Amino acid sequence: MKDQILHGFVEDFRQENNFGDEKEDVVFEHFVNHCLVSKQYPRDFDLGDLSTGGGNDIGFDGAAFIVNGNIIANEEEVDFLVEKNGSLDVSIILIQTKNSVKFKGDQVGTLIFGIKSFFNKKPAIPENDQISNLRKIKDKIYSKSIYFDSPPVLKIFFATRGEWKEPEPIQGRVDFEINEIRAKNIFSSILFDFYDAEKLKNIYRELKRKTIKEVHFSKHVALPEIAGVRQSFVGSISAKEYINLISDNEGGLQKSLFYDNVRDYQGSNPVNTEIENTIKSASKQAALCILNNGITIIAKKVEPVGEKMKLTDFQIVNGCQSSHVIFDNRAIFNDGTNIVIKVIETTDQDLANSVIKATNRQTEVKLEAFESLAPFHKDLEEFYRAKSKIISNPIHYERRSKQYEGSASIKKWQIVTLAGQIRAYTASQLAQPQSTHRYFGELLESNRSRMFVQGQNLEVYYLSSLLLNRIEHAFKRQKIRGFYKKFKYQILYIAFQILEKRRSNDKGYAYAVMAEEVADLKKAIQLFTDACGVIDSALRNTTLKPYDAARSKAFTEEITL
Structure with missing residues (x-):
């Protein structure tokens, strides 16, 4: 270049x-x-x-x-x-x-x-x-x-x-x-x-960089001392100043600031239309700060400097709807229009999760939006962390969005998201590789009583994700033909069955041993090659086209060992 x-x-x-x-x-x-x-x-x-x-x-x-x-x-x-x-x-x-x-x-x-x-x-x-x-x-x-x-x-x-x-x-x-x-x-x-x-x-x-912004925030008061919170403030900010805060380098809305918000922008629904009407009203716009619930910001670092406040690595965890409407109408704001904001400095993930839950309870949210905040996922994250000390090129469970952002030791390809964990578990443990094309929230909803249940074996969650990670790794390194990409979860399903059969014949072949073998790509590739052979055999016995076979329950039954 x-x-x-x-x-x-x-x-x-x-x-x-x-x-x-x-x-x-x-x-x-x-x-x-x-x-x-x-x-x-x-x-x-x-x-x-x-x-x-x-x-x-x-x-x-x-x-x-x-x-x-x-x-x-x-x-x-x-x-x-x-x-x-x-x-x-x-x-x-x-x-x-x-x-x-x-x-x-x-x-x-x-x-x-x-x-x-x-x-x-x-x-x-x-x-x-x-x-x-x-x-x-x-x-x-x-x-x-x-x-x-x-x-x-x-x-x-x-x-x-x-x-x-x-x-x-x-x-x-x-x-x-x-x-x-x-x-x-x-x-x-x-x-x-x-x-x-x-x-x-x-x-x-x-x-790649941490978001660092400085805003005029003179009209604020410090809140009393709170356990887990270094400092917090509530006050009002000029709407125009807030628009600058949520704008990116090109003048567009910086959508990454709303990653932790449990609801995406809902468009022109009745509530958002009402906010827009308030902004467009010459008589009501000035009252926006008392008619609107305001914005909640969580930052890793907050530095008050005179009338300004510097925010480092922050997220807007409540106020996604209002922010979008405000930004879309940015050209018509008067200088005297203000909005209420709450700024919280904390590095305590559990406290941050509690704030996210509490500030979003006033609206209906998706099941999957709060799922990763449950105790099971904290245990799963800790299990992954323990495994990372003994597994080469380990994987890491991302319980909180972008929690590994900026980490020099953890690469993006090593991160397992909630969606990835759900699909890996659905394919390998629930024997539904044909269903993994569905939206992950639907998979969670339809299998709620069988997934992320306290007391379940964390080893199988980890091994499922490790297998999927190595399968994707093998595709990128062209160790598996691109034809089989549509059968990615079938390869995972078959590979797990092969490992389980070995375990049933050898009591010493524990999940921990399986994980060490799967982590070794050379050994894993042989496992995946065997799985592709099972798929080839099943394709010869069906009239389904490959695309349809990958979504067929009957085909899943054909590759069940």
């Missing part, structure tokens, strides 16, 4: 995500997908779910469907989210990445043609399996259009490692072509943006 700083960032990303000797073009595509999607979606996601590059990719290298605040990878998740929420709020992100220093008009044209084909009823050009799956998701979403609060938002990004100088021929072509797409009247808005090396570097810096 010509830009050595960007090259360093991509190499850092390579190490963080365990891409090993993967080709630079491929890693750069993943890097761009990570940066651009993370800006729109601050929660954890699987990079593999975003990647669409390869033959017949119709010009996309990355894509994300964000439905009701969740990135979805399968059409079935749409039905669950409609049933759960009663409405659909959809953003569609499409990304083209070129590992070159130039922005070329023909490449932009290819992307736009691919987008037009994708949103036609029938494709004009061949589509690979990933694109075909995205088409199914798209068709499912639009079949549920009666549940739209407003049509989906379409965001298109074209990225290279060069410098964007807004060449008139390319920009003019984009404007003309996008007007044709806009004429379909199937989107509430369409954004087409170009990202060059400088913008990509800025995003990656922002994602």
